[in-house]
Amino acid sequence: MTAEQARALDAADPLAFARDRFSLPERLIYLDGNSLGALPAAAPAALAATVEQQWGEDLIASWNKHAWIDWPATVAAKLAPIVGAEPGELLVADSTTVCLFKLLAAAARARPGKRKIVTQKASFPTDLYAAQGVCDMLDLELREVSPDEVMGEIDELTAVVSLTHVDYKSAAVYDMRAVNDAAHVAGAFVLWDLCHSAGAIEVDLDGTGSDLAVGCGYKYLNGGPGAPAFMYVAERLQEALTNPLQGWMGHAEPFAFVDDYRPVSGINRFLTGTPPILAMAALAAGIDTFDRIGMADVEAKSRRLSQLFVDEVEGRCGSEVRLASPRDPAERGSHVVFAHAESYAVMQALIARGVVGDFRAPDLMRFGFTPLYTRYADVVRAAEILGAILESHEWDQPRFRTRAKVT
């Protein structure tokens, strides 16, 4: 595709307007919004108001005056149309990993006769580490199997099935309804990690009969570095599950200051400590970048962007790279990975040329397509630059081989 053809696609793009909701450096083609979402244009002022007016002027009164105490639920409620849930099923809190621990432990403890957690090996490491920690603490068995073995592993001994909806490397997508149905037949819960789904593709938690989910605030939701995570607990399960990380914010009467823990009814029982107000102000601005945008449109553009990239890269780079994501766009999330023996150095060369993706060990280049701000012209240009780098071997320099602390 020519640059001109790509610009014509951008001109006809019904989501083109959304790019103005972000502050993006003009010099960059940023294809790493799946790792850290871009800065929403409204975030600096939103954060400054929270800091200077609310914290600075109204101080402690802000817990009531600005309803800070309700933000974990009210900010989360903005996610309802993005993940297909009711507002009362969502909560913003903690980090993704802490939320994983909470819901894994809560679910496992609600199935005391079942001692097995099923998950996928080579899943995102923190998901595995959290599950290993829960199993160690509760004396459960963790079964880490390959994706095609998951369904066969779900049986009457299974308490929880814990899966990442969209794989952080390959972008392969699980069939949420199929896994939920199989787990429910076996009497197990399913915990979905939506880190690479929420804000990227259509997710219908309620419609697929989901039980539990967690997700990331700082990727497609644009909530800022280390933004709080979100949790989903289906309404029908909220009274049956208890939060293992008990704290005052999950208490029925947090300001009665009584000695005995008594969980509040509803989703707030999964709160623990004092809500991170400043971080939530940024996250709210991030989620608001989806305001009046349907996830069907987001998913459709996501698929077009990623498929265009696959076509352009394969057309320009031939067998130099190997697609390591599912070939069928319907089986992918919103990113694609290509394998190359020198992926680390090639990615550094790309970044030096202003095309920002990331490297994932051992040999993958990952490119994320964020339909709210990625343009078709960016995709074509990125593929063109990748082709040029591979052809010229400009990646073959010591400076591109020096591994940074964070990759």
Add this chain to the structure above:
Amino acid sequence: MTAEQARALDAADPLAFARDRFSLPERLIYLDGNSLGALPAAAPAALAATVEQQWGEDLIASWNKHAWIDWPATVAAKLAPIVGAEPGELLVADSTTVCLFKLLAAAARARPGKRKIVTQKASFPTDLYAAQGVCDMLDLELREVSPDEVMGEIDELTAVVSLTHVDYKSAAVYDMRAVNDAAHVAGAFVLWDLCHSAGAIEVDLDGTGSDLAVGCGYKYLNGGPGAPAFMYVAERLQEALTNPLQGWMGHAEPFAFVDDYRPVSGINRFLTGTPPILAMAALAAGIDTFDRIGMADVEAKSRRLSQLFVDEVEGRCGSEVRLASPRDPAERGSHVVFAHAESYAVMQALIARGVVGDFRAPDLMRFGFTPLYTRYADVVRAAEILGAILESHEWDQPRFRTRAKVT
């Protein structure tokens, strides 16, 4: 004391300069920094730079370029002189409650033969709820006893003693060294909650032979609403304890993306999820308000402020209020509480007059003295207004009796 005498004390106060490190509304006498610290003057610009330059311009590269990945340790290191610890013994992460869970569970699991956790009843509720949760999960017994029973309760069955150093209501202070020594003789760990100590009075974690501590970022440390908490793990214990909330940030090689959890050496093993960068930018500005200020000076001023308040209130209000904090300033933290049957309404009347303290159920008015920005003149004026409110009974109005959601 007259207002003029109080102003003379302020003029001679060696810490008077520190008030300029804060943005405080002129109309308020803010005696609630023990609940939410005031806005540091440098915080808005620090946060804006993190948001606009680091997140907005440098995006994902900031994890290396601005060393975001190291912030949990580097921001925590600023606390070393404030709490009497080595930098490598401190970490910023999560909320206080989540940190309590982590360290309680870690300590209890390192004493598998001992099944008892000793704590104080009527301690801050979240401490009790977290301990109840840990005991429930690990099948331990929680003994909640009165302060004078704590030492007698520590025995060879005790795995952990978990205490709040300065009581959130009365401000009574435990003798850290005495508790540590008694616990160590019995083979138990001690976990100190420093929420009402850190930044308020002198704390010497290393010097008193402490094992573990957690503390709050948003009270005396001025880190902003819901700021991340901090943890202390004595260096000698770091390899012996394991973090029950396993996640990628505590892994020896977080970016190797391997399936099996292997904790890193040192304090970072107590990390779990992705660090909350925006919140930490504010917290760093908060801790920096203590730059080049010794905690001995802070404690000395704290004691003078609180004693002046006690004297002034008792002189003006007589038997209308009852001091519910220790009478000896050396036995108190940096706040004082007075009991009054109508404390809630009286506190609302005070707030309406611009004197901000808080109410603590059932009948306490709590006043916090933050030596970095509270003036002697504020203390005298606050006591004067309290006296006037009690004398005039202006608190006796329905609008002051309506309980807010957050008290």
